[in-house]
Amino acid sequence: MNDPLPSLSTGVAGNSAVDSAGGAATVQSAAAAPVLPAASQAFSPSAPGGGTAAAPGTLSHGGGGQEPQRDLPANPGAGIDYRRFLDCIHCGLCTAACPTYLELGNENDSPRGRIYLMRAVTDGRLHLTPEVQRHLDLCLDCRACETACPSGVQYGRLIEPFRVAMEELGVAGRTSQSWFHRLVLHGVFPYPQRMRPLLRLARWSQRLGLVRLIQAARLTRLLPGPWRQMVEMLPPLPRPAAKLPTFVPAVGARRRRVALFTGCIADAMFRHMHWATLRVLARNGCDVVIPQNQVCCGAIHLHSGAGTAARTFAEQNLAAFEVKNLDAIVVNVAGCGAMLKDYGHHWHDERQAARAQFASIVRDVHEFLDELGLVPPEGKLPLVATYHDACHLGHAQRIREAPRRLLAQIPELQLRELPESEVCCGAAGTYNLTQPEMAQRLAERKVRQIVATGAQAVLVGNCTCLMHIERFCRAAGHRLWFAQPIELLDLSYQGQRPRL
Numbered sequence: 001m002n003d004p005l006p007s008l009s010t011g012v013a014g015n016s017a018v019d020s021a022g023g024a025a026t027v028q029s030a031a032a033a034p035v036l037p038a039a040s041q042a043f044s045p046s047a048p049g050g051g052t053a054a055a056p057g058t059l060s061h062g063g064g065g066q067e068p069q070r071d072l073p074a075n076p077g078a079g080i081d082y083r084r085f086l087d088c089i090h091c092g093l094c095t096a097a098c099p100t101y102l103e104l105g106n107e108n109d110s111p112r113g114r115i116y117l118m119r120a121v122t123d124g125r126l127h128l129t130p131e132v133q134r135h136l137d138l139c140l141d142c143r144a145c146e147t148a149c150p151s152g153v154q155y156g157r158l159i160e161p162f163r164v165a166m167e168e169l170g171v172a173g174r175t176s177q178s179w180f181h182r183l184v185l186h187g188v189f190p191y192p193q194r195m196r197p198l199l200r201l202a203r204w205s206q207r208l209g210l211v212r213l214i215q216a217a218r219l220t221r222l223l224p225g226p227w228r229q230m231v232e233m234l235p236p237l238p239r240p241a242a243k244l245p246t247f248v249p250a251v252g253a254r255r256r257r258v259a260l261f262t263g264c265i266a267d268a269m270f271r272h273m274h275w276a277t278l279r280v281l282a283r284n285g286c287d288v289v290i291p292q293n294q295v296c297c298g299a300i301h302l303h304s305g306a307g308t309a310a311r312t313f314a315e316q317n318l319a320a321f322e323v324k325n326l327d328a329i330v331v332n333v334a335g336c337g338a339m340l341k342d343y344g345h346h347w348h349d350e351r352q353a354a355r356a357q358f359a360s361i362v363r364d365v366h367e368f369l370d371e372l373g374l375v376p377p378e379g380k381l382p383l384v385a386t387y388h389d390a391c392h393l394g395h396a397q398r399i400r401e402a403p404r405r406l407l408a409q410i411p412e413l414q415l416r417e418l419p420e421s422e423v424c425c426g427a428a429g430t431y432n433l434t435q436p437e438m439a440q441r442l443a444e445r446k447v448r449q450i451v452a453t454g455a456q457a458v459l460v461g462n463c464t465c466l467m468h469i470e471r472f473c474r475a476a477g478h479r480l481w482f483a484q485p486i487e488l489l490d491l492s493y494q495g496q497r498p499r500l
């Protein structure tokens with residue numbers, strides 16, 4: 001198997017050559033790396049810079065100035081502002097923060113390597129081979145590299161549009177538009193009303209012992225990969241919580257008027273968390289509206305490359321929330337919050353300003369309560385807990401201290417720091433379904449760290465991370481209590497304790 005960047009030295013040398021001169025040096029660096037093609041080979045039939053007229057639908061660079069304008073048919077990097085690639089100074093400080101590099105030690109699976117690959121494809125120096133795609137697909141989009149980068153590289157704004165373009169241009173035999181993506185990831189997950197009957201069926205199968213039987217007989221092995229992952233990751237399903245109201249009034253004097261974003265998977269599987277959030281917001285003096293016509297944030301589609309469908313979801317949410325009458329749109333799922341906050345950046349059209357206005361009032365629930373000033377919870381919770389920084393909270397939204405500050409106010413709660421708290425657990429939205437091997441490696445790494453803290457409770461600000469870590473904790477025989485921090489606050493306000 002040829003790796004585009006088999007070693008650190010090859011990658012950096014190639015990249016340096018590109019920076020300094022482009023053109024001839026590029027071909028030279030291409031010769032040095034095993035699968036880097038000569039420039040004339042790339043993007044056949046029309047070579048970059050060869051004067052071929054752009055094909056219909058060709059994208060062009062959105063900015064730059066240091067590189068000549070290129071018009072490359074089927075070039076997934078062509079719509080990206082080229083200056084974003086140039087922000088990377090190849091220092092490598094991000095590599096130690098990258099979960100896939102930590103696990104594999106391969107430069108191609110590091111942020112620096114992936115930026116190099118995307119840029120080389122954009123330049124036309126590298127074919128978008130299945131091997132190159134594999135390195136890009138293995139990225140969790142956790143954005144730990146952004147936190148670590150001293151040069152301010154906005155990695156998410158490289159990988160996300162690059163993936164979207166790979167899908168939309170249909171390059172090099174992409175498989176992610178497979179039936180699983182169309183049917184499940186795109187056709188069911190974003191729609192709570194479609195998920196609920198399936199979850200009911202799963203719950204009854206669990207109650208009747210069918211799931212246990214299937215697992216004991218190892219029949220799940222007969223299922224195709226992603227289906228097997230779905231069956232195995234399902235936690236024991238409780239009775240679904242009651243339907244959410246359209247409005248919850250503040251307790252006491254009103255301090256803010258906010259709306260709750262309920263999402264899709266969260267609404268179908270974690271409604272109890274929404275109820276806890278509503279109670280905590282009301283207890284903190286907030287009138288809360290819950291728009292009934294809101295929809296999925298669009299992250300599932302966007303992160304699997306379906307940008308147009310994601311934009312449709314965004315527009316539906318803009319119509320559902322009366323931004324002018326709200327102080328904030330509060331989100332209790334980190335992945336959704338990160339997506340909603342990026343509505344103003346993902347698409348460049350005449351609606352961009354409206355989406356940016358919507359994004360400007362989106363707040364993660366911990367961030368919101370921390371800014372507002374928490375009404376001190378009084379119920380004692382004498383237990384040892386640890387907190388995992390979900391990537392889309394810690395890295396994408398840079399919210400690390402707010403949840404800790406809120407939890408510190410719960411009487412008698414002992415919060416133990418989790419080593420490598422900021423390293424992705426492998427859930428990463430639907431990554432655990434599409435890249436199960438790496439997802440499992442990272443989850444098992446996380447479980448080892450959690451167990452070492454001696455905590456009884458594990459707190460996570462993102463429900464898919466929570467489900468993913470809990471699955472591997474269970475599999476390893478550890479019985480820990482998992483919840484979102486907001487649920488613990490709710491228990492404290494109510495004077496109740498978790499059933500450990």
Ligand code: SF4
Pocket residue numbers: 087088089090091092093094095111112115145148149150151152153
């Ligand atoms: S830390 Fe930033 S500048 Fe350095 S290699 Fe990584 S992405 Fe590039």
Ligand code: SF4
Pocket residue numbers: 097098099100101109110111114138139140141142143144145146155
């Ligand atoms: S987003 Fe995460 S997995 Fe992807 S390159 Fe950055 S640190 Fe690595």
